[in-house]
Amino acid sequence: MWLGIDVGGTFTDAVIIDKGEIIHQVKTPTTHDDLLQGILEALDQVLREKTNAEFERISLSTTIVTNALIQGKLDQVALLAVSGPGIDITDKTPVKPHLLAGYIDHRGRETAKVAVEELEGICCQSTKNSIFAVSGKFAVRNPEQEIEIAHYLQEHVNPKHITLGSKIAGTLNFLRRTNTAYYNAAVWQTFEDFAAAIEDALVQRHITAPVYMLKADGGTLPLETAKELPVEAVFTGPAASVLGIMAMSKISVPAVSLDIGGTTTDIALWKDGGPLFAGRGASIDGYPTSVRAFRLKSVGIGGDSLVQRVNGQIKVGPMRLGPAMAFGGNAPTVTDALLALGLISHGDKNLALQAMEKVALPGVTLAETARQAAEAAAEEICRAIQAMLDDQAAEPVYRVEDIIHEARLQPELVVGVGGGAMGLVSLVAKRLKLGYEVPPNAMVANAVGAAVAKPTMAITVRVDTEQGRYTVAELSISKPLPQRKFNLQDTRELAANYLTARAKRAGITADKIEELYTEEFNIVRGFQTVGKIITCSLQIKPDVLAYLGNEGRNHHD
Amino acid sequence: MTNKPLGLVFFPAFDWAISKTHPEREERLLYTRDQIVEEGLLDLPEIREYKPRLAEYKDIERVHIGVPDLSSLLTDAHLVSAGSVITAAESFMKGETSRAFALSRPPGHHAMRMVHGTRGFCTVNVEAIMIEYLRQYYGIKKVAIVDTDVHHGDGTQDIFYHDPDTLFISFHQDGRTLYPGTGFMDEMGGPGALCSTVNLPLPPGTGDEGLHYLLDHLIKPLLSDFKPDIIINSAGQDNHYSDPLANMKITAQGYARLADKLKADIAVLEGGYSIEEALPYVNVGIILAMAGLDYSKVVEPDLASLDLRQPEKNTLYIKKLVSDWQMIWSQRDKLKAAAIQKTGDFWQRRKSIYYDDSGIRESQQEKVRLCPKCHGFMTIATESEGYPSGYKSAFAAVITRNACPACAKAAYDAVWQAKKENKFQHYFVQDKQQDVLERLS
Numbered sequence: 001m002w003l004g005i006d007v008g009g010t011f012t013d014a015v016i017i018d019k020g021e022i023i024h025q026v027k028t029p030t031t032h033d034d035l036l037q038g039i040l041e042a043l044d045q046v047l048r049e050k051t052n053a054e055f056e057r058i059s060l061s062t063t064i065v066t067n068a069l070i071q072g073k074l075d076q077v078a079l080l081a082v083s084g085p086g087i088d089i090t091d092k093t094p095v096k097p098h099l100l101a102g103y104i105d106h107r108g109r110e111t112a113k114v115a116v117e118e119l120e121g122i123c124c125q126s127t128k129n130s131i132f133a134v135s136g137k138f139a140v141r142n143p144e145q146e147i148e149i150a151h152y153l154q155e156h157v158n159p160k161h162i163t164l165g166s167k168i169a170g171t172l173n174f175l176r177r178t179n180t181a182y183y184n185a186a187v188w189q190t191f192e193d194f195a196a197a198i199e200d201a202l203v204q205r206h207i208t209a210p211v212y213m214l215k216a217d218g219g220t221l222p223l224e225t226a227k228e229l230p231v232e233a234v235f236t237g238p239a240a241s242v243l244g245i246m247a248m249s250k251i252s253v254p255a256v257s258l259d260i261g262g263t264t265t266d267i268a269l270w271k272d273g274g275p276l277f278a279g280r281g282a283s284i285d286g287y288p289t290s291v292r293a294f295r296l297k298s299v300g301i302g303g304d305s306l307v308q309r310v311n312g313q314i315k316v317g318p319m320r321l322g323p324a325m326a327f328g329g330n331a332p333t334v335t336d337a338l339l340a341l342g343l344i345s346h347g348d349k350n351l352a353l354q355a356m357e358k359v360a361l362p363g364v365t366l367a368e369t370a371r372q373a374a375e376a377a378a379e380e381i382c383r384a385i386q387a388m389l390d391d392q393a394a395e396p397v398y399r400v401e402d403i404i405h406e407a408r409l410q411p412e413l414v415v416g417v418g419g420g421a422m423g424l425v426s427l428v429a430k431r432l433k434l435g436y437e438v439p440p441n442a443m444v445a446n447a448v449g450a451a452v453a454k455p456t457m458a459i460t461v462r463v464d465t466e467q468g469r470y471t472v473a474e475l476s477i478s479k480p481l482p483q484r485k486f487n488l489q490d491t492r493e494l495a496a497n498y499l500t501a502r503a504k505r506a507g508i509t510a511d512k513i514e515e516l517y518t519e520e521f522n523i524v525r526g527f528q529t530v531g532k533i534i535t536c537s538l539q540i541k542p543d544v545l546a547y548l549g550n551e552g553r554n555h556h557d
Numbered sequence: 558m559t560n561k562p563l564g565l566v567f568f569p570a571f572d573w574a575i576s577k578t579h580p581e582r583e584e585r586l587l588y589t590r591d592q593i594v595e596e597g598l599l600d601l602p603e604i605r606e607y608k609p610r611l612a613e614y615k616d617i618e619r620v621h622i623g624v625p626d627l628s629s630l631l632t633d634a635h636l637v638s639a640g641s642v643i644t645a646a647e648s649f650m651k652g653e654t655s656r657a658f659a660l661s662r663p664p665g666h667h668a669m670r671m672v673h674g675t676r677g678f679c680t681v682n683v684e685a686i687m688i689e690y691l692r693q694y695y696g697i698k699k700v701a702i703v704d705t706d707v708h709h710g711d712g713t714q715d716i717f718y719h720d721p722d723t724l725f726i727s728f729h730q731d732g733r734t735l736y737p738g739t740g741f742m743d744e745m746g747g748p749g750a751l752c753s754t755v756n757l758p759l760p761p762g763t764g765d766e767g768l769h770y771l772l773d774h775l776i777k778p779l780l781s782d783f784k785p786d787i788i789i790n791s792a793g794q795d796n797h798y799s800d801p802l803a804n805m806k807i808t809a810q811g812y813a814r815l816a817d818k819l820k821a822d823i824a825v826l827e828g829g830y831s832i833e834e835a836l837p838y839v840n841v842g843i844i845l846a847m848a849g850l851d852y853s854k855v856v857e858p859d860l861a862s863l864d865l866r867q868p869e870k871n872t873l874y875i876k877k878l879v880s881d882w883q884m885i886w887s888q889r890d891k892l893k894a895a896a897i898q899k900t901g902d903f904w905q906r907r908k909s910i911y912y913d914d915s916g917i918r919e920s921q922q923e924k925v926r927l928c929p930k931c932h933g934f935m936t937i938a939t940e941s942e943g944y945p946s947g948y949k950s951a952f953a954a955v956i957t958r959n960a961c962p963a964c965a966k967a968a969y970d971a972v973w974q975a976k977k978e979n980k981f982q983h984y985f986v987q988d989k990q991q992d993v994l995e996r997l998s
Contacts, residue, residue, distance in 0.1 A: 085856040086841055087596045103858055106591040106837055111858035138595055175597025280600065288600040396608040398590070399572040400634045403611060521584040522577065526801075529578060533587070 002545065003055050003209075004451020005042055006240050006444075007035055007062045010262075013447035014042040016050060020546045022441055022448065024050050035064055036197050047205065055207065061214035061240040061450040064194045065187050065233045069284055074186035075131050078122060081178055082114065082136035082145055092175060094182055094287050098122050100149070107464060108141030108471060108478070114148055123156045130157060133185040135165030135178035140473035141462060143167075147476055161188045168229070169281075169290035170460030170473035170537065176281055176290040183284055184231035191230030195223050210507065212455065216282055217292040218243045218275070218542035219456020225506040231291055235282055237446060238266050238296050240453070242275045244445030245417055247452045247544040249437055255413040256385055256432075259445065260424055262304040263320045265381055267297045267388055269409055274542070276409075279395055292458075295392070299384035303335040303419070307373045309359045314369075316376045325355035332358050334377045334424065340370035343423030378427035385411075385432070417442035441548070452546055455508040458516065458539035461495040466523045466531025472498050488520050491534045499538050514541040562605040563848035564654030566641040567593065568661035573634040575914055580802065580830040581663055581678040589660070592837035593844070603848040607648055609661065612639035617681055618994035619689040620716060622985050623672045624939065624951045627681075630672055635681050638663050642687040646823050650695045656847050658792070658824045659683070660840060666704060666791050666827045667737060669715035670987075673941040673949060674915025677708065677737055684791055684825050685716045688723070691787065692958070693992060698722055701785035703776060703819060704729070705812075706793020706827040707803040709740025713791065714754055719747035719925050719935060720957075724783045726776055728757040728768070730796075730803050735761075736913070742881070748896035748904050749927050752889035755779065755882065760874055761804035764867035765811030767875045768796070772818055775879045779886060790821035794829030794839045798865055799857075802830050806865045809835070813842030813852040821847075834859070897927055917943030926964055932957035934968040938981070952976070953985040960990060972997055 001018045007030055016024040026045045031038035039062065046053065068074065079095055084103030090096060102114035132153055139146045143166040150162050163185040165177035198211060212220035215232040218239040226233060241259040245251070245268075255270040269276045275294045282293040300318025308315050308331075316334060324335035326347030332355035338344045339352035353366050360369040393408045414436040416425030422438055429436035441448065463470045465486050471478045475498060483490075496513055503510040516537040523531040569586035576582070593599065599606050614627060617639060623630050641661035648654040665684060667677030674680070684702060691697040702717070704710035704727035717723035725746075732738045746754035757771060780788065794800075796807035816824065824847060829836050838857050845852035885892065905924040912919065919941035926933035934957060940950040952975040954968035969986055976984045976997055984997040 083854075085838065085854055085858065086592070087598065087845060088851045088854050089597075092597075092601075105858055106588050106595070107833070138591075172591060172594040173597050173600070174595045175600060288597065394608050396567060396606050398567070398569050400570055400632075400637055401572050403609065403637050403640075404633050519571075521571075521587050522582075523584075524578050524582065527578045533584075 001053060001055050002451045003046065003053070003058045004447045004449070005039055005058070005060050006237070006446035006450050007039065008237065008446060012038040012042045013444050014046050015444050015447040015451055016046065016053060017448065017451045017546070017548070020549050022444070022548065025444055025447070032067070035062055035067070036194065036201070040201055043201075043205070055209035057212060058207070058209050059212040059214060059220050059450045059453060060198070061236040061446060062233070063237065065191060065230055066235055068187045068190045069183065069234060073190060075189050077131050077133050077182055077185040079178070079182050080122065080132060080134045080149060082139070082149070083174070084112065084137045086137065089175060089178065093178055094285065097178070102136065102145050104136060104138040104142045104145060106138055106141065107467065108138060108469070109467075110142070110144065114145050116152065119149065119152050123153070130159050131185045131188060132159050132162045133165070133181035134162060135174065135181045137174040139164070139166035140170050140172060140177070140460065141471055142478050143471070143473055143476045144478060161185060163188070164476070166473040167476060168231070170458070171290065173280065173290055176288050179284070179287045180231055180289040180291060183289060184229065187230050191233065192227055195227055198223065212453075214240055214450050214453055215456065217277070217456055218294060218453060219540070220453045221455060222507050231289070234284060234291060235293060239294060240446040240449035241266060241417060242268050242294050243449030243453045243542065243544060244447070245415055245439070245449070246275070247448055247546065248417070248439035248441065248445065248548045249415045250547045251413065251415060253412040254409055255415055256411045257415040257417070258381065258425060258428065260416060260418040260422065261302045262419075263300065263302040263318070264298045265301050267299065267381070267385055268294055269388060269392060269411070271409055276392070297384055297388045299381055301334065301377050301380045303333065305334045305377065307332040307334060307337060307355075307359055314359065314372045314376050316373060316380060324352070326352040332356060332373070334373065337370040337373035337377070338423035340366060341374055341423070343374065343426065374424065374427055378424055378431055381424065381428050382431045413437065415439070417445035419443045448548065452544040454543045454545055455503070455506070456540050456542050457499065457503050457506065457508060458537065459495055459499040459502060460535065460537040461491055461498065463491050463534040464531065470494070475502060486532070486534070488518060488534055488536070491536045492518070495536045495538045499540065503540060508540065510540050512541055512543055513538050561653065561655040562603050563844065564607055564645055564648035564657035565604050565844065566607045566609050566645040566657070566659045566661055568609050568637060568641045570634050570637065570662050573632065573663070575675065575678060585662060585830070585832050586660070586836065588833050589836045589840045592841050596841055598841065598844055601848070601850070603850055604844065605648075605654060607644050609637055609641035609644045611636045612643055612686060616643065616686055616690055618987070619693065619989070619992065620685045621668070621670060621672050621681055622951070622953050622987055622994065624941065624949045625983055627672065630674065631680060634663055637661070638665070639681060639683045639686045642683040642825050643690050645825070646687045646691055649822055650691060655849070656820075656822055656824075658844060658847055660826050662826065664827045666706060666710040666713050666793070667708070668712040669910065670955070671919070671921065671937055671939050671951070671953070673919050673939070674912035674917040674943065674946060676910070676912040676914060678828070678914060679712060682712045682716060684789055685713060687823070687825070688789065697786045699783065699785045700724070700787055700789060701780055701783055702726065702789045702791060703821065704791040704793070704827070705796070705815060706791055707795040707800065707805055708736055708793065708828060709756065710791055710827070711737045711739045714740070714744065718754060719750050720932070721750040721753050724753050724755070724779070724785060726755040726757070726779060728759055728771060730805055731758040731760055735803060747925055748893070748900045749925070749932065751893040751896050752886065757878060757882070759805070760871050762806060762868050763871050763875070764806035764865050765808055767867050767871050768807055768811055768815065770875055771879060772815060775882055777818065782886070787823065788819070788821045790816070790819055790824040791827045792816070792824040792843060793827035794836060795831070797829065797831050797835035797839060798863065799831040799834035800829065806867060808860060808865060809838035809842040809855050809857055812839045813846040813855060816843045816846040817852070900927055902927060912943065915943060915946065917941050917946055926967065928961060928964050931959050931961040931964055934960055934964045936968070936971050938975070950981040951983040951985060952981040953987060956986065956988045956990055958989045965990065
């Protein structure tokens with residue numbers, strides 16, 4: 001029995017899933033000022049209504065980190081950057097960094113040393129219990145300098161927390177790692193307090209089930225591990241929805257999914273049974289980070305989107321004035337149009353027709369007006385889908401093969417969830433000339449997603465046989481190779497071993513390991529091959545613990 | 558100050574090499590990729606990355622004549638590389654970008670009009686293909702090319718040698734000391750285009766100081782006199798002090814400042830084979846400079862330990878080179894008129910061309926009609942021999958864009974006549990007015 005809790009913008013939903021079925025669900029108002037309160041209310045309601053519940057796991061998709069970032073409730077962080085030669089990052093990070101001497105080059109070789117005198121200066125400015133983020137260029141190729149700085153800080157200022165850029169992500173992009181390390185450090189305390197409060201509350205309620213936090217990549221982390229990487233818990237709402245769709249719809253063909261909310265529709269693309277990831281990482285407050293997230297596009301059309309007439313034309317969204325008139329609002333909305341058309345049944349149809357009257361032209365029937373409004377909304381969504389497919393096809397690739405055998409994603413199915421405007425899905429699908437599915441319980445997709453999301457974890461191993469060394473950045477490992485000859489297969493095995501061990505330490509089973517990317521290049525000196533550079537990045541891929549039962553699944557061709 | 562980004566087409570062709578240990582191999586831009594990605598350059602709003610399109614054979618045939626045909630000489634990588642340059646240029650022409658940089662491979666500036674194989678790592682001339690594309694579709698006329706590769710851009714020179722609308726300036730390590738062994742001052746263009754080819758051979762050991770003296774006192778003034786519609790930089794990076802194939806002393810800062818001053822509309826990567834020590838820094842420097850960003854911190858890690866001052870004799874030589882060229886340039890109209898008068902109706906030369914990568918020797922006879930009404934036409938008789946390509950021959954005519962009807966007819970007549978005599982295997986007319994490469998059979 002799994003409990004999933006999703007903290008949404010308006011409601012906090014909780015669902016209990018047992019043997020692949022939703023056996024219970026509750027809804028409580030989200031308490032933005034104190035998220036914990038709303039979460040515990042949902043939990044207590046579940047416990048009251050299901051007294052025999054025995055949870056194997058509890059997973060949370062919360063806005064705790066997102067809120068802290070949006071509201072700017074960030075701790076003061078000393079950001080130390082070993083930036084070396086290259087771009088000047090001074091004005092490119094959320095806070096002004098202390099630039100330190102030292103450099104690791106692209107092969108992971110130290111070409112300039114860290115100057116301890118500079119650290120003394122910074123330590124003098126820092127008070128006890130300060131929070132630090134340390135990020136070095138090419139630290140993923142050799143984390144020694146970041147570690148050296150962390151050691152120094154530990155010895156001299158007794159810091160409360162240090163985030164190392166190389167542990168955040170094993171992939172290249174110093175600027176993103178630096179931003180991510182900063183944000184991670186800045187929300188560390190907030191998350192730490194939240195996690196402690198959750199743990200306390202569970203102890204009080206005699207719940208011993210392990211707690212997992214949902215991440216932006218649709219995976220979960222055990223609470224204990226999440227404490228070190230709180231920034232990963234940003235933007236989990238859309239991730240929860242995508243996971244929910246995965247569990248409820250078991251998409252096996254190229255597809256588009258829509259999560260239609262009150263004001264926006266989140267679009268995701270699906271290929272090979274899984275959602276596509278964003279090429280690089282999420283942006284926080286306009287700063288690019290290395291937080292992995294799904295490739296999502298948000299368009300300003302939802303159930304509550306205002307329907308109005310501008311210069312004689314029906315215009316839909318992105319404005320929202322309030323709920324649909326069918327639900328007591330004052331202005332016509334997309335939901336009113338769908339209800340007037342009979343595409344949905346919930347709500348007061350007479351009020352919906354009155355809503356259409358407000359935008360109807362003389363001599364045009366209310367049904368026709370409703371159709372125009374709904375089609376306008378669907379058109380807007382279709383345009384966003386098209387733009388997303390175009391963007392995906394325009395993503396640069398670096399191999400001749402990939403240009404010649406370019407495969408543009410051709411969706412074959414539309415899947416829709418979300419409480420906003422379910423009727424819209426059929427209209428979008430019709431425009432795209434595709435079949436569509438609306439899974440039952442689509443209203444609680446997010447909570448379901450949280451409940452069934454499997455843990456994920458990634459690791460990057462880089463081997464340089466000329467130097468005879470390898471690096472595992474996320475684990476702060478830089479070691480001699482066990483043997484001189486080391487090939488791609490050896491590297492894969494090494495990476496798999498490290499990933500499995502890392503997962504095990506965090507209490508995660510590494511059953512489905514997926515290759516994110518591999519690269520193998522020769523190193524040539526003169527006209528002799530003198531070594532190889534091999535990079536292998538593996539992940540325990542985002543997946544669901546179970547697919548929900550298919551009874552009542554609505555498929556339309 | 559413009560708010561448009563730099564357009565960047567980055568195409569490292571990680572799955573293409575001339576051969577496994579050839580300098581033009583898979584990982585040539587690996588370390589550059591590492592540096593660009595690690596610096597986060599692709600995330601900056603000042604830089605917009607484009608995915609390259611594939612060039613079409615039609616785009617390539619606007620410039621090249623392949624013997625026996627282009628498709629048997631090219632790989633897909635060449636279509637992508639040429640497409641990269643076109644994509645970069647189009648982003649600029651459409652006004653989406655302030656300038657554009659095609660950081661792609663394989664390179665092209667040693668590829669001449671007539672193609673029998675691969676020479677100097679180049680099979681097709683990606684800049685020339687792009688230039689003729691812009692002329693065809695965007696109405697560009699006057700083009701200036703500044704070739705900053707350490708090797709003489711003999712292919713580009715060959716293609717535009719008789720075109721007075723293309724100013725080709727190349728500085729390079731002296732041909733007596735380096736491949737391809739050409740690019741001397743007296744190669745100044747055909748009589749009808751005299752002084753639109755400017756060769757600036759530099760002695761080995763020339764550093765940033767000499768390069769910038771040349772730029773400030775000669776290249777920049779020439780460009781402002783010529784008033785091109787567009788400036789192209791053949792941005793080879795092998796003048797770098799660490800390049801294994803050449804002997805110059807230019808630094809990443811030297812190259813970045815060059816990009817900053819030159820303000821090329823479109824830059825195209827050419828050579829540069831110090832793939833670890835130079836390319837990551839030189840490319841980041843050029844990208845930042847072209848994007849209008851601060852590049853002052855882009856410095857090679859080993860720079861402080863090196864002495865890169867150029868010998869005094871280089872300084873003196875370069876000063877003389879500059880003043881000699883200033884003199885020639887100031888009299889260019891007079892020199893051109895005299896050359897045309899001296900030549901008469903036709904100008905011809907014999908050329909011997911070696912394809913080092915394909916092991917082919919070609920001999921060519923080029924004959925140019927100097928027409929008082931137009932840019933005339935040209936015929937090329939070519940024969941080559943190599944292993945395993947064997948013996949190949951062709952006769953071709955090139956009809957210029959503004960050729961008069963008489964010249965256009967004469968060009969066709971010349972090819973039909975050659976065909977009648979049946980001395981060659983293949984017969985072509987590259988007709989720039991009709992925008993076709995016609996194979997006569």
